[in-house]
Amino acid sequence: MNTFSKADKNTLLFVIIITMLAPFILNPFPEGSAMAQFNAGYPDLMQRFAIFGILAVGFNILFGLTGYLSFGHAAFLGVGSYSAVWMFKLLSMNIIPALILSVIIAGVFALVIGFISLRRSGIYFSILTLAFAQMSFSLAYSVLTPITNGETGLQITLNDPRILDGGTGAGNLPVTGLFGMEMRNTFTLDVGAWAFQFNVGYYVCAIFLILAFYLSMRIFRSPFGLMLRAIKTNQTRLNYTGLNSRPYTLAAFVISGMYAGLAGGLMASMDPLAGAERMQWTASGEIVLMTILGGAGTLLGPVLGAGFIKYFENIFSKINDNVLHTWFSFMPDGLENAIVWVLHFFVGKGWHLTLGMLFMLVVIFLPGGLMEGADRIRARFGRNKGDGDDTPNATTPAE
Amino acid sequence: MDQFLLQVLNGLDKGSAYALIALGLTLIFGTLGVVNFAHGALFMVGAFCAVSMQKIFEISKVTIDATKTDFLGNPLKVKTPYVIEWFGESAGNAMINWSVPLALLLAIPVMLLVGYIMERGLIKHFYKRPHADQILVTFGLAIVIQEIVKASYGANPIPTPAPSQFVGSFDFGVLLGMDPNAVIYPYWRLIYFAFSAVIISAVFAFLRFTTFGMVVRAGMADRETVGLLGINIDRRFTLMFGAAAAVAGLAGVMYTPINSPNYHMGMDFLVLSFVVVVVGGMGSLPGAVLAGFMLGILESFASMNAVKDFFEMLYLPSIDQIVIYLVAIIVLLTRPRGLMGKAGVMEE
Known part of the structure; x- marks a missing residue:
């Protein structure tokens, strides 16, 4: 770790502490109080924070660092999910083989798509990746129904072969686990009025998030990362x-595709089903939004963006x-009544409208995302202290 | 032979829609250098102009007819659309019947206005920003437009029938001396094709034969020089943006009887239209039109039963859903610039 500066180490430490203590931090309001609905400390949501964090960190390597705006990243997420579910069906309910397969398959998939779409850059590249994602969606939705189970989505069933642990399914569907630890197990710690939930699945996701973050940090600080930044700055x-x-x-x-594959595999590990809607263009758009909202090209930004979007999606819905x-x-x-009538369009089922508005506002006024916003505020109050991320001008994606 | 002809005809209507949207996309890209991810949304807004027109015509005055009663014995409420009341029985009914073609009259000003506001209000501020920002902001705009339409019209497709005179099919085979019912083709799709042919020729004629079009073409070639000659090229480009929006909107209006409009139709068409633009060659108007029709026809060939059987024989799934993408891949691998792409467009 000698290539990391002190600030980098602090950032990494910050991420580790936040992810490990998330059940406490995200649960600030006591159970049963009026504010309890704003708590985010329950397993399902925390898992999503971590999974989409991985996804955004991976996307950032492609978009933030290299400057290639892919509009088809959800395809890799879907591919990862499908491969993981197939592994649960065929081999075992242990998540390790499933994750390995999903990363590999997503990597191969990314290699093929990348080989074709990287022949062009700029707008062409965005359009091509969008087209490929839409093609993968059609493939999963109808063309390859024998593999993907079409509209219904791929699920595990009782009579799947499961070579390694075939005998477990006696009446109940088996659950995913890691060497006997079931992903859905949750330990609840009651402290006064608070109920903190510690979920096995979340901690698995969190450890992968930390590993993913560490790897992306290594890439950012490596000669390879420097080369990618050079490509973004001026490829010609x-x-x-x-x-x-x-x-x-x-x-x-490919690296960024493998990150997405890992995220997809984890998603299937938490809940063993995979559907085609995970690959739709809206899903790709959401990944892009997470990254730019947090701050493309910064280390911490995408993770923050992913958490922000997923939290508000949950609350608003x-x-x-x-x-x-x-x-x-x-x-x-x-x-x-007037205020409720106006707000009605933005909450509940109208969450996508809020998302679209947010998307436009961020692109128009804050292209560097939350990280740039934080920098501006810091500059305004005169405490101009670097926080270990990139130079501010690295946040605008180049063509 | 008759099967072949039928598939060509079937491909024409989808191809027309692709060609019209791709034409608008290319026009905007060629003039303003912006890739408009909201163009599909404009197509959708056009389609919902037709829906609105239908709804406007159906606004009814409720009168209580004392002479008739319903099964509970209450006086019957009779709804009379205002258009019937104002213009008389026959004219009013004709207007309701012809609401889709009449919606063109509504769509032209609406789309020009939407295009104008979009360009002046939003896209103008993005000329100097990176392409990625332009893509992102128009993408966000597409989501917003789509969600607004969803909130106001609901998520279900709304049927908008064609005028009753055009319901039914035309026996195309008889014209060519084939058996009756060998090649039959719905009237409205023929009209759609004819309509798009007219619009496409109008756009080309406008660019080729008018002074305004000449200036626009000059601006597409070298914006700076045209500006230096004292011509306000920005204003003309704004108008071209409005025109492109109108083309997309009109394509949407006329498409409604073929497929009932729903809020996500725009994005479905947009992705395919992008592929069309890439295959045709970025920045080439004839390329966009040619590729639009070609891919539309190809798609309908891939959905033929004979083709499906052939693929089944080879133990392959049918490819009608993805054939356009496969063609795009092949074209890109062999001719990265597209069929009629010009050198130096978007090549950095």
């Missing part, structure tokens, strides 16, 4: 120096008109 000039940039971009694409009415009940009736 790099080509004129007699260097073929294709192997580097392809490597970045829960709010309905009744909740809004109770919130604004202190106002005069007419005003209350």
